[in-house]
Amino acid sequence: MRSLSSSGAVRKARARAEVEFRSREVTANWRNWMHGLGDCSPFRMADLVPPHWQAGVRFAAEIIPAYGKAALQKIGQADEFEDFLRECALVVADRTYQRKLQPYDSLPVDKIDQAIANFHQLVRTEVAGEVARLHLEAWQRHAANLDIEVLSAPAPERTDPPSDDHSAIAVEASAQDRSAHEIAPQRGARLQAFLTANDATIAAVCEAAEIYKPDMQRWRRGTLSGESVMSQRIESVLSGETPLMANRVMPVESSGE
Numbered sequence: 001m002r003s004l005s006s007s008g009a010v011r012k013a014r015a016r017a018e019v020e021f022r023s024r025e026v027t028a029n030w031r032n033w034m035h036g037l038g039d040c041s042p043f044r045m046a047d048l049v050p051p052h053w054q055a056g057v058r059f060a061a062e063i064i065p066a067y068g069k070a071a072l073q074k075i076g077q078a079d080e081f082e083d084f085l086r087e088c089a090l091v092v093a094d095r096t097y098q099r100k101l102q103p104y105d106s107l108p109v110d111k112i113d114q115a116i117a118n119f120h121q122l123v124r125t126e127v128a129g130e131v132a133r134l135h136l137e138a139w140q141r142h143a144a145n146l147d148i149e150v151l152s153a154p155a156p157e158r159t160d161p162p163s164d165d166h167s168a169i170a171v172e173a174s175a176q177d178r179s180a181h182e183i184a185p186q187r188g189a190r191l192q193a194f195l196t197a198n199d200a201t202i203a204a205v206c207e208a209a210e211i212y213k214p215d216m217q218r219w220r221r222g223t224l225s226g227e228s229v230m231s232q233r234i235e236s237v238l239s240g241e242t243p244l245m246a247n248r249v250m251p252v253e254s255s256g257e
Helices: 008-027 051-072 078-104 109-152 167-198 202-209 213-221 229-238
Strands: none
Touching: 008 051, 051 078, 051 109, 078 109, 167 202, 167 213, 167 229, 202 213, 202 229, 213 229
């Protein structure tokens, strides 16, 4: 987390969260809150959450997704990303409670750990939707990378001689196989470079090229001819001639004046 804390996204999220929390802190009278939540189970907290805890939850919920978005660019393995985000939520919740909320709680020392656990549960519930979205994006990237790695791996060359009965057909098929094996790694590498450079997904490329996923799979395997219309559409997207849908500039309607 320390290496990510200096990223622009995390610093901006932290600044926004600090301003919002401290603005509420100086205008509220949190010192009069005399009920600690250390003895409360998570099932009873819904009607008991004090105002400073509500502000703390919003503070943590601003920062945790920012760390997650920054980590997506650094952590390639989806399961490692999930572990990181889980640990990140725990650390942020713990620090938020101890540094910002504990001074306003009337709790004995032996109840603080339970209060932290309750606050952590509130934070996890608040960010559950955003965390799920980040998990999905991490697994989508991971799956796409694995797919490209498999397709880019060179396949063993055929060494069996063609049969005497179908020699012409066998030779032609063998030539096509060799051509596909040569093309697939090149296409896979170019697609991976484009996805990385544009922070895009394979689905986004298919959408821009106006093709279906099976067509993309055939192109990546090298079985789709480079002269086909679908191949040309894909190449147009990868070359930048056809922009991704998210990057397309919509025409501005005339005011009629």
